[in-house]
Amino acid sequence: GAVVSQHPSWVICKSGTSVKIECRSLDFQATTMFWYRQFPKQSLMLMATSNEGSKATYEQGVEKDKFLINHASLTLSTLTVTSAHPEDSSFYICSARYSGSGSYNEQFFGPGTRLTVL
Amino acid sequence: KQEVTQIPAALSVPEGENLVLNCSFTDSAIYNLQWFRQDPGKGLTSLLLIQSSQREQTSGRLNASLDKSSGRSTLYIAASQPGDSATYLCAVRGGGGADGLTFGKGTHLIIQP
Numbered sequence: 001g002a003v004v005s006q007h008p009s010w011v012i013c014k015s016g017t018s019v020k021i022e023c024r025s026l027d028f029q030a031t032t033m034f035w036y037r038q039f040p041k042q043s044l045m046l047m048a049t050s051n052e053g054s055k056a057t058y059e060q061g062v063e064k065d066k067f068l069i070n071h072a073s074l075t076l077s078t079l080t081v082t083s084a085h086p087e088d089s090s091f092y093i094c095s096a097r098y099s100g101s102g103s104y105n106e107q108f109f110g111p112g113t114r115l116t117v118l
Numbered sequence: 119k120q121e122v123t124q125i126p127a128a129l130s131v132p133e134g135e136n137l138v139l140n141c142s143f144t145d146s147a148i149y150n151l152q153w154f155r156q157d158p159g160k161g162l163t164s165l166l167l168i169q170s171s172q173r174e175q176t177s178g179r180l181n182a183s184l185d186k187s188s189g190r191s192t193l194y195i196a197a198s199q200p201g202d203s204a205t206y207l208c209a210v211r212g213g214g215g216a217d218g219l220t221f222g223k224g225t226h227l228i229i230q231p
Contacts, residue, residue, distance in 0.1 A: 006161075034218050043122075043207065044162075046218035059218070093161055097217070106152070107219060111161035 003027055004096050006110035013084055014118055021079045021113045023094030029074040030096035034107065035067070038091040050077050084117040091115075120145045124208055124222035132230050133200055139193040139225045141208030146189045149211040152219065153182050153193050156205045165206075166193070198229045 003026040013019050023033055031052050036044040048069050050056040056069035066088075068080040077096075081088055091114050095107040121144045131137055141151070150169050154162040166175045166182040168191070174183040181194040195202060205226045209219040 032217060036218075036221075041223075043221040043223040044209075044219075046220070049217050091159075095162075095219075106164065106167050108164070109154075109162040112159075114159070 002098065002106075002108045004094065004108050004110040006092075006094055006113050008113060009111060010114040010116075012116045012118065015085055016083055018080055018082045019084055019115060021081075021092055021094075021115075023077045023079070023096065023110050025075045025096040025108070028096075028098050028108075030077075030098060031074065032097045033071055033077040034095045034097075035069060035077075035079050036093045036095070038093060038112075044093060047079075081115065084115070086117045089115055089117045120148075120210060120212055120220045122208055122210055122220050122222035124206075124225050126225055127223065128226040128228075130228040130230060131198060133198060135198050136194070136196050137198055137227075139195070139206050139208075139227070141191040141193070141222055143189045143191075143210050143220075145212070146186050147212070148186060151182075151184055151191050151208065151210045153180075153191075154207040154209065156207055156224070158205075162207065200229045200231045203227055203229045 005024045007022045033050045035047045038044045047062045048056045048058045050069045050071040052071050058064045071077040093112040095109045097107050123142045125140045152167045153165040168175050168184040179196040184191045205224040207224045209221045
C-alpha cells in the first residue's frame with residue numbers, strides 16, 4: 001500500500017512552453033501533497049504544500065505564478081511549470097501524506113519527473 | 119531555519135562491513151525524522167521513520183537512532199551488501215506545524231563486491 005505515482009516520468013520541452021506534472025496517490029487518500037525540487041547533486045528542496053480544496057502554500061523564493069499547483073481531489077495534485085526556462089530543468093518529486101490515523105503522518109514519495117527545458 | 123547536515127558525503131566500503139551514517143539538525147524541535155534511500159535518477163524509498171518521542175527504529179539490517187536534544191541521528195547498516203549502494207537521505211519534519219520535510223544532501227554509499 002501507500003503508492004504514489006507521477007506522470008510523466010520525464011519530459012523535454014522548449015523554452016517558453018508550459019508543462020504539467022501529475023501526482024497521484026493510488027491506494028490511499030491524501031489531504032496533503034507536497035512538491036519538491038532536486039537539482040543535480042543537491043538535496044530535495046520543498047517548493048510548496050498543497051491541501052485538497054485550498055490554495056497551495058509556497059516556500060520562500062518559489063514563484064507561485066510560475067509553479068501552479070492544483071489539488072482538486074484527495075488523490076490528485078498537479079504542478080504546472082508555466083513559461084519554462086532552462087533554469088527550471090530539474091527533478092521534481094511529489095509526496096503525499098495519508099489522511100488516516102495510525103500512520104504517524106508519514107509522507108510517501110512518487111518516483112519523480114525529470115524536466116529538461118531546451 | 120532548520121538545516122540538516124549529513125556526514126560523510128560519500129563512503130565506499132567492502133561488502134560485509136557494518137557502517138554508520140550520520141545526520142545532524144540545527145533545530146531540535148522536530149516532529150519526526152525519516153531516512154530514505156535514493157537510487158540514481160529515481161525517487162525516494164522510505165527506510166525508517168522515528169517519531170520525536172522515540173529513540174530508535176529497526177527494520178531488518180537497518181537501525182536508526184534519534185537523539186533529539188543533541189540534534190543527531192544515525193543510520194546503522196549491518197552486514198552491508200552491494201545492493202545497499204545508493205544515496206541515503208535524512209529528513210526532518212519541523213515541530214512547529216511545518217508540514218514539509220527538510221532534507222540533508224545525503225551520503226553516497228558504495229559497497230564494493
